[in-house]
Amino acid sequence: RGPPPIRVALTKSSGRGVFATRSIAAGEVLHSAQPVVSHPSPSVLHEVCDSCLRRKAGNGGGGGGGDTSGGIYYFCGDACREHAKGFYEVEKNADWSLFDDHCSSRGLKYPYMVKRLACMVISGAVSADCLDILQPARLHQGTLTEMEEEFELLDSTFRKVGIQEEQTTFLTKEWYINVLARIRINAFRIELIASSYEDLLSSALASASCDAAVGNAVYMLPSFYNHDCDPNTHIIWLESADARLKALRDIEEGEELRICYIDASMDVDARQKILADGFGFQCRCLRCLSGD
Ligand SMILES: C[S@@+](CC[C@H](N)C(=O)[O-])C[C@H]1O[C@@H](n2cnc3c(N)ncnc32)[C@H](O)[C@@H]1O
Structure with missing residues (x-):
């Protein structure tokens, strides 16, 4: 080709x-x-692969051979587990409860992707400016204030883990806002096309009970x-x-x-x-x- x-x-x-x-x-x-960064929808966390968003076998995806990694993450196979090292090795060491509670109580989905991207930058999987080429959203003052709050939570979570300062020099309020402004305009909401009758049934159930999207990706x-x-x-x-x-x-x-x-x-x-x-x-x- x-x-x-x-x-x-x-x-x-x-x-x-x-x-x-x-x-x-x-x-x-x-x-x-392929996504630069992706994140499962909070409602289907543990039901889809944390890396490629494929549904767990038995959840209509047919993606057998997966495992759970420490109960926190699910990867559908070795390739995804390997690929996810870019964020997983950093993300799993921190206590995200404050940040995640803040986002879930406000129904926010994009900050999870910024968190993941920050982990990828820290681990060296991507550069801090990898989304800079994309068009940013214009942000209102109210939105900026909300983003500042989210940034403080993200920043303090990383500080508690004790990551070396030189690995987080990119992590400023401006970086957070810049990345989120780009994610807001460019993120895709991912709905998988059912590929079998079983998938059709379970995706009908999924959309009846909650959000049909398995996640978001840029x-x-x-x-x-x-x-x-x-x-x-x-x-x-x-x-x-x-x-x-x-x-x-x-x-x-x-x-x-x-x-x-x-x-x-x-x-x-x-x-x-x-x-x-x-x-x-x-x-x-x-x-x-x-x-x-
Ligand atoms: C995902 S980006 C598409 C690429 C973008 N044009 C760029 O230069 O990077 C989405 C933005 O492109 C612009 N855009 C997309 N479709 C448009 C349309 N039909 N009319 C005017 N502007 C549009 C808007 O500024 C929108 O926020």
Whole structure:
């Protein structure tokens, strides 16, 4: 397989975007992508692999061969356990109860990803500026104050573990806010596509009882796709957080590839509100302009 048939370039009015470098047929997989950082949804913790978010065998995932590691984490196999060392070796040594309680009582999900990223930076798995290339959200004063509180809890948790100071020099309030501002705009909520009848049953149960998402993740290339309420591309997850970008219809060379960030079945007013509040832009796609 050659390189993916895409390139990132400036659009006329939506910052950077992804463009087709040749014609693409409907249904073609453009490329796959692995998360830079991911985290299970709090409601399914211990039910999905802490690394790839695959459901535990018996929870509809069919991902046998897994184990639990010290009761705190579940990894679906050796590859994920190995890959997770990037955060696990640091994360498991700290008492996260204050930080986690703070986030769960407020229904916050993204700070868990910042915590994980901080552990990855400390262990040397990624650099502190690995998300800097992504677009940040514009933040209001109220949000900044909340983030400062979260940062204090994160910082004090690391201090209690006694990690060497030179390993945490990156860990400043500014770093925390910068990373979270990028995660807010670029994180994907991951819903796995059921791959068997058993999965269908258990995912129906999961969505009836709680959140259907297995977690959230940030990717590099998928973060450059702009939004359209009638997209020509979509991002899908089959059994794990490894994503696939797939053409929804025939696409011409040079055309911009766009995905839909939200539930496209909502009416135009609801879509506009969510995109403005959550992503900070007014959608002017053809579907919105036609009032559909
Ligand atoms: C995930 S990023 C997409 C890549 C981004 N354009 C960049 O330069 O990094 C999401 C941001 O892109 C911009 N964007 C995405 N879709 C847009 C659209 N349909 N109209 C205007 N801005 C859009 C918004 O600023 C949004 O917050």
